[in-house]
Amino acid sequence: MISDRYVFSDAGMLFATSEAVKNLGREMGADMKRFLLYLVCFGVCFGLLLPVAGAEEPVRTGERLDLQRCIAIALSRHPGIQAADGTLRVGESRIGQARSGFYPQVNGSAGYSRTDPTTSSSQVYDSYSSSVSLSQNLYDFGKTATQVKIQELNRDSSRSDLDNIRTQVSYGVKQAYFGLLQAGRNRDVSRETVGQFQQHLERASAFFEVGTQPKFDVTKAEVDLSNAKLNLIKAENAFRLARVALNNAMGLPEAPDYEVADQLSSQRLAIDLDEILRRAYDRRPDLKAIAVKRRSLEQSIELARKGYYPSVTGSAGYGWGGGSFPLDQGWSFGAQLNIPLFSGFSTKYEVAEAQANLEVLAANEALLRQTIDQDVKRAWLNLQEAADRGTAAELIVRQAAENLELANGRYASGVGSPIEVTDALVAASNAKLAQISALYDYKLAQSSLEKAAGEL
Helix, strand or coil: CCCCCEEECCCCCEEECHHHHHHHHHHCCHHHHHHHHHHHHHHHHHHHHHHHHCCCCCCCCCCEECHHHHHHHHHHHCHHHHHHHHHHHHHHHHHHHHHHHHCCEEEEEEEEEEECCCCCCCCCEEEEEEEEEEEEEEECCCHHHHHHHHHHHHHHHHHHHHHHHHHHHHHHHHHHHHHHHHHHHHHHHHHHHHHHHHHHHHHHHHHHHHCCCCHHHHHHHHHHHHHHHHHHHHHHHHHHHHHHHHHHHHCCCCCCCCEECCCCCCCCCCCCHHHHHHHHHHHCHHHHHHHHHHHHHHHHHHHHHHHHCCEEEEEEEEEEEECCCCCEEEEEEEEEEECCCCCCCHHHHHHHHHHHHHHHHHHHHHHHHHHHHHHHHHHHHHHHHHHHHHHHHHHHHHHHHHHHHHHHHHHHCCCCCHHHHHHHHHHHHHHHHHHHHHHHHHHHHHHHHHHHCCCC
């Protein structure tokens, strides 16, 4: 009997278990077994393809994203990372190309020709030929090995370049993410300000109707409300632009609507500047890439110098030829010593070029180290300044709120002026915006410090 146990894939495909296959194999002929094998292979392929075809979008409508989720999406989908990964695969292929010099080279050829001589006494004749030849590099004083080493170092440099691109993409996501949070908070402040000016207009209108305040108060409240609405329009557009920037930073320009977790806080961190500098020199992928390129150029100098050395190759061949069948057969083998006697000083200039490239790279490495030192110190100082500014802005927000409350109370009691209320409202709004700006600058400086230290 055939076992009735089955396995269901995620795609809904039905597969017989190994026991069922064995039972079928014993009860069916060879043709049926081949058919079953084809069916299983098709099912496996179809089952593997279905998850890809039905894969979910990286971001669902209404999903709430945090910073780490946005970074993970960018690292998996950003075109810059995909391009750097392709460059890395190119480097790996070039290693294989360089290693091909270690292996024998086998070639086959076949030919046919028909000759009609110009003299009338000669006859038309055919000629056939075919051959198989083999050549092998026996010794080249390490030229091939050096070429392989150079390509391996270039591959390692491409890997460091990929890490550098990942760091830059991560920083771009952080910058856009906190920019979106800042734009969202600014929009909320603008909405709150519009509401406050609306309340002030209603209060001024009520006082004017009962005759306790002049028409000027109503007119000024209307102008202030219109200006607040204009600022709200700008804030809403800035929020939409910030969302576009985050979508592009993640590599999802057509992302659906989603929410972001508000992580715009200023928890002050104690950071040792000397420790950050040490970590930056150890971790920066662009500095690692230059170090690998330096070793590659040192190998290039060695490779150029090997142009002065001879090389030994071996060869063997077997062929058939003649004007009629059966063709004559023959073989050959031998070795060849190639000695570069004079090449027009090309080897000398190749060595000089490689040495000059190494000197250029050394200068670029020194420049990069200076840039790293400047980036780390600038980010560290900006972090301290943003933290201090955030503390001061928090105090100003409390003071501006108290001042606004006093101004509204004075106006409600009939002893204040509308200008006093307007000034207090504007001051409270600006204080909140300054606090939000300090929070954003703190997070941006923190992200810049992480980028300068070579951290994702």
